[in-house]
Amino acid sequence: MLQAYALLDAILEAEWEYRYYSFNSKWSPTEHMGSMRNGSGDDLFAVFDASGCFLRGFDHESPMTPWRKTPPSIWPGVLEAVPPQFSSSVQEPAFHMEDTTFCVWCLNGEPAWSRGSIEFPDDSEDPDGSEWMLSALDGDPTTYQSFAKEYFELDVALDAISRVLAHEPLSIELLNAFPSSRDIQDVAIDAEEIGYPVQP
Template identity: 80%
Template sequence: MISTRDLENLPKPDALRSLLQALALLDAILEEEWQYRYYSFNSKWSATEQMGSMRNGSGDDFFAIFDSAGCFLRGFAHESAMTPWRETPPTIWPGVLEEVPPQFENSLKEPAFHMEDTTFCIWSLASDSAWSRGSIEFPANEDDPDGSLWMLSALDGNPTTYQLFAKEYFELDVGLDAITRVFAQEPLSVELLQAFPSSRNLQDVIADAEEIGYPIKP
C-alpha cells in the first residue's frame, strides 16, 4: 500500500510518468468521451512540463507535474479528515504545503490545480532518491486521513490493479495481457487495440496517444 505515510513503493518520477501515460491510454481506449475518463495525461502541458491527472467525477483528484526540476503531485479527497473544508474559512492542513521546494513554485500557483483544495502533496526533485512530503501531524485514529492511501495505492504499477479498476469503473472485463502490453509501452497499433473490449477507431485513439505522448506504431 502507498500513502503519504509510506511512499517507498510509489514509482520513481520517470516510472510514474510512464505509468500515468499508460493509464491515460487505457482509459482512452475504453472510454471515448474525455470527461468520463478517470486518468489523463498531457505531454504538452507547457513547453517545459508534462502533466498527469486523475479525476473521479465526485470531486476528488490529483495532478502531477513532470519537468526538469522533478515531479510535484498534489491531491484532494473531499471527504477526508484533512479536507480544508473541515473549517470555516477553509484551511489547508498544517505542514502539507509549507516545505514544498521553491523549484515547484509555479505549480503551487497554477490555477488549474486549485491548490486551495489540497489534502496532500508530495514531491521528488531530480536530485532526490526518494519522495518527500511536509512535516505533518496527522489526525489520530484515521486510516487514510488525507485520501492519499486510496489514490496513490492505485499507482503501484501492477496491471491487476488496473484490471480490477476497469471492472468496477467502466464495467468492462479487460484482459490482463492487454493491460500488461500497455504498461510495457507497446506502441499503439490495430493489433493492440483489438486486444481490448473497445469499439474505438484507431485514428481517434492515435489522436489521444499523441496528446498523451504514448508511442505509436509507424
C-alpha cells in the same frame, strides 16, 4: 504510470470528460501533466519537469480536507515545505490548490519522495487520502483490471493491460486486444496528446 493509465482510459472511453485518468504531454513547453478525477470530487494532479515531479491530491472526505472548518484552510505542513522549483505548480489555478489534502514531490537526484512536516490526525488510517489514491498507481496490471471492471464495467485482459504498461506502441493489433469499438485513428490522436508511442 499516469501516462499508460491515460492511454488505457482513452482506449476504453471515447469521451474525455468520462475518463478517470488523463495525461497532457504538452502541458507547457517544459512540462508534462497527469491527472485523476473520479467524478465524486476527488482528484490529483502531477507535474513532471526538469526539476522532478510535483503531485497534489484532494480527498473530499478526508479528515484533513480544508473544508473541515470555516473559512477553509489547508492542513498545517502540507504545502509549507514545497521546494521553490515547484512554485509555479503551487500557484497554478487549474490545480485549485485551495482544495488540497496531500502534497508530495521528488526532485531529480533524490532517492525518495518527500512531504512536509505534518502532524496527522490520529483517528484515521488514511487521513489525507494519499494511500488509496496513490496505491492505484502501483503498476500492477491487476489493479487497473479491477478498476476497469468497476468504473467502466468492462472485462479487460491482463495481457492487454500489461502491454500498455510496458509502453508497447499503439497499433491496430494492440487495440483489438481490448473490449473497445474505438477507431485506431481516433485513439492515435489521443495517444499523441498523451505522448504515448504509436506504431508508424
